Amino acid sequence: MAEGWIPGASKLATAVTVLAFVVAASGCGSSDKSGGGGKDVVLRVGTTEPIPTLNPWNANSGLNSAQVAQGVVYPGVVQYGPDPDNRFVSALASKWETSTDGKTWTFDFPADAKWSDGKPLTAEDAAWTLQMSQKYATSATGFTAQYVQFIKSASAPEPTKLVIETAAPLAPSVVLGNLTQLHIVPKHIWEPVFADGAKAVPTFNPAAKLPVVSGGPYEMTKYNPQGDTVLVRNKGFTGPAPGSDAVVISYFANPDAQVEALRRGTIDWAALMSPSTAKAAKSIPNVTVTVTPGSGSVQLSWNSNPYKERNRELLDPAVRRALSMCIDRDKINQIVFGGYGKPIDTYLGPPIYSGQWLSPEKPDAKYDCAEGNRLLDELGFRKGSDGLRVAPATSGSDGEAAHPMRYVLLTPGPGIVPFNENRLASIVSEGLAEAGVEVRQKIGGDVNATVVALTGDKCGPKTGYQDWDMSSWIYGQPFEPSTTLAYFISSQRCVFNDSAHSDPEYDKLFDAQNAAATDEERQQAIWRMQEILYADHPYTNLINQDMLDAYTDSWTGFQFPMWGRSWLYLTSPHPVGD
Amino acid sequence: MRAEDILRRAGLALISVFIAVTVNFVLFRAIPGSAVDALRCSSCSPQFAAALRRSLGLDQSLPHQYWLYLRDLAQGDLGHSIVSQKSVTSVIWDALGNTLPMVLMGTVVAVVVGVAIALLAAWRSDRASDRAGIWSALALSSTPPQIVGMLMVMYVATAVGLPSSGVRSSTLDLFGEASWWSVFTDRLQHMILPALTLALTTYGSYAYILRASLREELAQDYVLTARAKGLTDWRVIRRHVAPNAALPTVTLIALSLGFAVGGVIAIELVFSYPGIGLATTTAVAQRDYPVLQGLFLVFTVGVVLCNFLADIVHAQLDPRIRA
Numbered sequence: 043m044a045e046g047w048i049p050g051a052s053k054l055a056t057a058v059t060v061l062a063f064v065v066a067a068s069g070c071g072s073s074d075k076s077g078g079g080g081k082d083v084v085l086r087v088g089t090t091e092p093i094p095t096l097n098p099w100n101a102n103s104g105l106n107s108a109q110v111a112q113g114v115v116y117p118g119v120v121q122y123g124p125d126p127d128n129r130f131v132s133a134l135a136s137k138w139e140t141s142t143d144g145k146t147w148t149f150d151f152p153a154d155a156k157w158s159d160g161k162p163l164t165a166e167d168a169a170w171t172l173q174m175s176q177k178y179a180t181s182a183t184g185f186t187a188q189y190v191q192f193i194k195s196a197s198a199p200e201p202t203k204l205v206i207e208t209a210a211p212l213a214p215s216v217v218l219g220n221l222t223q224l225h226i227v228p229k230h231i232w233e234p235v236f237a238d239g240a241k242a243v244p245t246f247n248p249a250a251k252l253p254v255v256s257g258g259p260y261e262m263t264k265y266n267p268q269g270d271t272v273l274v275r276n277k278g279f280t281g282p283a284p285g286s287d288a289v290v291i292s293y294f295a296n297p298d299a300q301v302e303a304l305r306r307g308t309i310d311w312a313a314l315m316s317p318s319t320a321k322a323a324k325s326i327p328n329v330t331v332t333v334t335p336g337s338g339s340v341q342l343s344w345n346s347n348p349y350k351e352r353n354r355e356l357l358d359p360a361v362r363r364a365l366s367m368c369i370d371r372d373k374i375n376q377i378v379f380g381g382y383g384k385p386i387d388t389y390l391g392p393p394i395y396s397g398q399w400l401s402p403e404k405p406d407a408k409y410d411c412a413e414g415n416r417l418l419d420e421l422g423f424r425k426g427s428d429g430l431r432v433a434p435a436t437s438g439s440d441g442e443a444a445h446p447m448r449y450v451l452l453t454p455g456p457g458i459v460p461f462n463e464n465r466l467a468s469i470v471s472e473g474l475a476e477a478g479v480e481v482r483q484k485i486g487g488d489v490n491a492t493v494v495a496l497t498g499d500k501c502g503p504k505t506g507y508q509d510w511d512m513s514s515w516i517y518g519q520p521f522e523p524s525t526t527l528a529y530f531i532s533s534q535r536c537v538f539n540d541s542a543h544s545d546p547e548y549d550k551l552f553d554a555q556n557a558a559a560t561d562e563e564r565q566q567a568i569w570r571m572q573e574i575l576y577a578d579h580p581y582t583n584l585i586n587q588d589m590l591d592a593y594t595d596s597w598t599g600f601q602f603p604m605w606g607r608s609w610l611y612l613t614s615p616h617p618v619g620d
Numbered sequence: 621m622r623a624e625d626i627l628r629r630a631g632l633a634l635i636s637v638f639i640a641v642t643v644n645f646v647l648f649r650a651i652p653g654s655a656v657d658a659l660r661c662s663s664c665s666p667q668f669a670a671a672l673r674r675s676l677g678l679d680q681s682l683p684h685q686y687w688l689y690l691r692d693l694a695q696g697d698l699g700h701s702i703v704s705q706k707s708v709t710s711v712i713w714d715a716l717g718n719t720l721p722m723v724l725m726g727t728v729v730a731v732v733v734g735v736a737i738a739l740l741a742a743w744r745s746d747r748a749s750d751r752a753g754i755w756s757a758l759a760l761s762s763t764p765p766q767i768v769g770m771l772m773v774m775y776v777a778t779a780v781g782l783p784s785s786g787v788r789s790s791t792l793d794l795f796g797e798a799s800w801w802s803v804f805t806d807r808l809q810h811m812i813l814p815a816l817t818l819a820l821t822t823y824g825s826y827a828y829i830l831r832a833s834l835r836e837e838l839a840q841d842y843v844l845t846a847r848a849k850g851l852t853d854w855r856v857i858r859r860h861v862a863p864n865a866a867l868p869t870v871t872l873i874a875l876s877l878g879f880a881v882g883g884v885i886a887i888e889l890v891f892s893y894p895g896i897g898l899a900t901t902t903a904v905a906q907r908d909y910p911v912l913q914g915l916f917l918v919f920t921v922g923v924v925l926c927n928f929l930a931d932i933v934h935a936q937l938d939p940r941i942r943a
Contacts, residue, residue: 082795092902094703181671244671247705267704268894268902270790292791295892295901299773299785306778308789457905490907 045381085286085597086323087614088300088309090316092267092293096248098225099175099183106337106518106606110291111265114258114273115248116225119149119168119204120218121608122521124601126397129521130218131371133609134168134226134257137203138218144211144559145194149204156187156278157228157259158253158261163278165198165525167257170229172196172206172424181393182240190221192461192556210561219522222607228255236381259613268293273612285599285616298322303591304329310597311615314605316460323592333382335392336589337519339460340383342451342470342582347507347542353449355433356511359512359579360421365415366582368477369470375585378465383585389518389575390526392586394603395427398565399523401572407583409478418477423447431478449511454492455485459516461587467513484510501536515540516587523568527552530580541580546572629931632926640920641693644719644913698917699910708914711899716918718787719888719895722811723880726818731873733819733932734826741827742834743857754828760913761824769817769890777811783810785892814891818884822876828871833865867937871930878926 050288083374091107096115100108113121120138123131135149155163179187179327194207208217235246247263253274256262259281260273273289283600292309293302293412297319303309305326312323315331324331344362355361371385387407390396423431426446435444451470453463464483469482486492497504519526528534530543531552551567551574558564575581591602598618604611673679677688698708737753744750760768777784787810792798798806800828837843838861846856888897896915899905 084791084794086790094906095705097705100705184671245705250706266894268789268892268898269786272794274794288791288794290794292786292790293892294785295888296770296773296785296890297897299890299892302773302777302784304837306781306784308783336758386783487908488905 043078050283056358060115060616082287083285083617083620084288084290085311085612086290086309086550087291087311087313087612088294088303089313090294090300091314093265095270095289096254096262096265097244097246098227099243100245110611111271111273112225113607114260114612115254115256115262116227117258117609118224118226119221121222121610122602122604124610126394129215129397130222131608132148134163140214140217145208147206147208147217151204152280153202155257155280156268157230158276158278160278161226161229161230161255162201163257164201165204165336166201167229168204168226169196169198171226171232172224174232174240174600175224178236178240178243182236185244186224189223192216192220195344209322210557213561213564214559215564216556216558219524223392226257228257231255234430258356258609259287260609262402266293268295270311282613285620287543289612301326304592304594307594311591311593311600313591315592317590319592320592321380326592328595329592331590331592332597332600332602334589334591335384335394336587337391337395337603338460338516338587338589339386339391339519339583340459340466340514340516340585340587342366342584343513343515343541344582345507345511345513345542346578346579346580349507350542350546351440351508352442353433353447353511353564354436354440355423355447356449358421359577360417362579362582364414364417364421365474365477365479366579367409367417368411368473369582369584370409370473371584372409374416374466374469377469378461379585379587382588382590384588386583386586388583389572389581390523395519395521396523397521398561399568401569403569403573403576404575406496411473413548414477421469423478425478429478430480446480447478448482449474450484451481451508452484452486452492452495452513454489454515455487458489458492459514461516463514466584470512470514481512486513496540497536503535506536507542513540514584518606519586524552524556527555527568527571530575543575543578543580545574545578548578627936629928633928637917637920641690641913641917644684644916644920645689648907648912649682649685650907693917696939698914701911702908703906703911708910711911712896712914712918715894715896715899715915718893719884719897721807722815722893722895723818723877725811726815726822727873727877727880729815729819730823731826731869734823735830735869737823737827738830738834739857739862741831742838742861743853745835745838747821754831757824757827760820761822763821764886765817765821765884766818766890768887769814769887772813772817773890782813784813786810787894807866810893814884814887814893817887817890818880822880825876826869826872830865830869833868834861837861837865837901867934870937871934874930874933875923875924878923 068555077317083087089107093107094105095108096111098112108294117133119133119135120130121133122129134151135154136152138147138149140147149165151165151168157163172190172193173189174187175183176193177606192208192212194209196206198204198206235242242329250264252263252265254262254265256276257535259276260277261276262271263274264270264272269292271291274286275287294303300309300312300315301319301322304312312319315323320331323329344356346357348357350357375381375383375385384392387405388400390400393400418431422434425431431447433442433445433447436442451467453467467483472484474481484495486495495510496507498508500506517526517529529538529540530548531539532544532549535542535544548571551571554563555567555571560568589602589605591600593600597615599614599616601614603609604614677685693928698712699931700707701711702713729924734757737757741750741753742853773784776782783789788803789806792806834857843856843861846860885897885900887893888895891899894900896918899911900915903915
């Protein structure tokens with residue numbers, strides 16, 4: 043082994059290492075082009091939410107982070123605005139009107155609008171997109187099926203006129219609300235994708251060929267869900283100029299690295315921060331941390347499955363309401379959310395999101411465990427010698443023997459929800475222990491495993507939803523109320539109805555609000571639906587989590603509540619003084 | 621090593637890969653739920669979910685899915701990502717293109733530092749420098765890489781002005797082509813902290829394995845002979861002891877490289893470094909079976925290949941085995 047010592051290897055390694063550090067040092071101190079400093083104004087956004095897809099018919103398209111990108115690449119005919127009293131603003135269509143019989147809607151498109159590849163962007167693109175969404179609603183475009191149900195026909199008699207016919211007069215919020223969820227794609231790009239029965243549609247990747255042909259204020263020139271996504275101003279866009287020439291969205295798997303990037307000045311805006319990183323960002327000079335009422339609501343869902351085999355006493359809303367009085371939401375807010383949240387009583391979110399749809403009748407969901415205990419005593423659930431309450435025996439085909447009130451709380455595994463689910467479970471358990479109820483936490487695992495644990499392996503109209511009594515989750519609060527209200531309709535059992543709530547009147551009202559002729563009529567139906575939910579108590583609403591953002595003081599004009607709802611989220615920020 | 625020995629080992633390596641491929645397929649499907657079950661969307665009708673299951677092949681029986689998987693694999697087709705719709709091969713190549721240079725850089729630094737500490741420790745055995753070197757190596761190698769990485773992000777990155785996330789500057793070529801030198805230096809800067817984290821948490825193993833070998837060799841008679849001939853300690857170590865003691869370390873380097881590719885998950889997560897590790901965590905969260913299967917195939921092949929190479933290198937370096 044005369045030459046066994048790998049001659050020269052260490053010298054080579056040393057040389058490589060030294061070179062690396064020399065090269066690194068040579069680049070140190072170089073700064074990126076950013077807002078206000080250079081010729082081209084670039085807004086650099088750091089986010090902890092990757093953009094999963096640009097395809098509006100992909101199953102991950104509904105996520106807010108996907109909507110952020112889709113809003114600028116494939117805008118809707120209309121979009122949401124920040125004013126709750128004037129919720130719909132122009133997107134591709136500059137204005138719109140309805141016929142006197144309320145069944146024909148005409149949307150005007152600008153004559154000189156272009157896709158980013160220079161091809162004309164006309165009402166024909168919109169009509170074709172809506173037609174395709176309708177045609178394949180039970181298969182390839184099923185993801186948007188519910189939003190095109192209101193359309194009887196869509197056509198473009200002129201390049202600047204989109205005409206939508208409905209079977210009956212519909213409330214403006216129904217028509218326009220649904221249209222905000224439908225992204226218009228360039229016909230000349232997507233037509234081949236819809237060939238052969240549209241089989242390729244759900245898995246088509248528009249970003250496979252860059253730049254992505256875009257119709258909104260920006261053109262996507264780079265797309266990396268685990269890295270940087272770059273949006274450059276779209277020269278064919280005829281709407282109001284965005285506040286920056288380009289937007290770079292950088293994904294951070296580690297929130298602490300996001301804060302350090304803000305500190306170092308390599309990003310201008312740290313979006314969607316956690317409470318701990320927002321606190322850290324407060325110490326950075328020339329950085330503002332903002333707290334916006336968030337659109338995420340955390341709730342405790344009660345298993346309301348009428349075919350539940352065990353612990354059927356929990357089907358009684360009075361029991362659920364009494365137990366809820368022992369859950370200290372202020373404590374949850376302080377410990378789990380670091381104080382960056384608000385205890386919430388309602389099913390629809392804060393007024394900036396729910397607006398006119400929030401029922402004026404609100405439940406009195408106060409924390410009063412003594413009163414909760416009194417109500418449970420009154421309902422006949424007495425405490426045993428061990429302090430645990432006992433549910434009395436019941437008769438009938440679904441009767442149960444007397445049993446101690448021991449319940450299973452199902453939570454997702456670590457990292458699935460943006461808060462510490464174990465701390466939440468502990469506080470709920472401690473609170474219910476004061477009510478004489480024992481709670482055992484059951485961890486569902488990742489999203490898939492948790493969903494399967496909720497609904498059961500073989501879920502059906504009368505099966506599933508058996509092995510848990512309570513579950514915790516977070517759900518988004520969109521501007522459109524029917525999205526949240528749909529969580530409680532019978533037809534969403536085994537799909538999105540996580541409490542298995544079922545109420546025929548509620549189901550009818552859900553259909554009625556979708557078919558209402560006026561917004562007032564719709565409002566009444568939606569208010570009544572909330573009253574039913576307050577009475578049935580399928581959820582104990584806990585916390586509305588704040589949205590935390592931090593940005594450097596050289597930028598202004600942010601529209602944080604527009605996250606995932608409008609291109610304004612990315613186009614509004616502009617350098618101070620511009 | 622004889623040709624038939626190499627062929628026999630190559631055959632065993634192939635069998636290992638096949639078993640690992642099968643286990644990967646079974647394991648991912650043994651977990652409750654599928655990619656379609658994870659859809660929490662109010663517009664996902666049962667018909668839509670069924671259509672999606674069909675399009676992803678999830679409606680087929682497991683043996684049939686397995687057969688299709690093996691058939692496609694034999695043709696070099698790893699399928700497409702359920703989420704991004706990109707081909708799995710391109711997902712893996714992109715990620716490997718980021719991970720491999722970083723792992724290589726980290727391993728080179730770890731080997732250099734580890735060897736230096738081991739030599740120093742052997743040369744000045746049981747002195748303060750020996751104890752300091754070995755204890756610091758032990759402390760760092762027993763610290764989880766994510767902790768070392770977090771310390772780098774929070775205290776080192778800003779202090780030395782190095783990027784703490786991503787693989788390139790977001791605005792590097794935003795409004796025009798960047799020169800290759802700019803791209804090269806930018807990539808290198810982004811690589812340094814993750815590589816340094818890997819180096820800090822792994823150099824210890826090289827240091828104490830080589831140190832132990834060196835001490836064992838130093839106790840041999842031929843060392844006494846060399847000293848009796850008047851050679852200095854340093855010359856004895858460099859010319860006689862180190863080449864003999866290097867054998868386990870060289871083997872360890874080959875084995876470590878195989879595991880390092882799959883073992884940088886925590887480091888890549890901390891630095892948001894879009895390599896194999898970050899791709900794995902993302903695919904796990906999204907239950908992206910095709911990508912996961914492809915990634916685990918890479919991990920398996922990496923480890924098996926490095927073991928195979930370690931065997932051959934070991935045989936080349938050690939005349940006893942070669943004979």
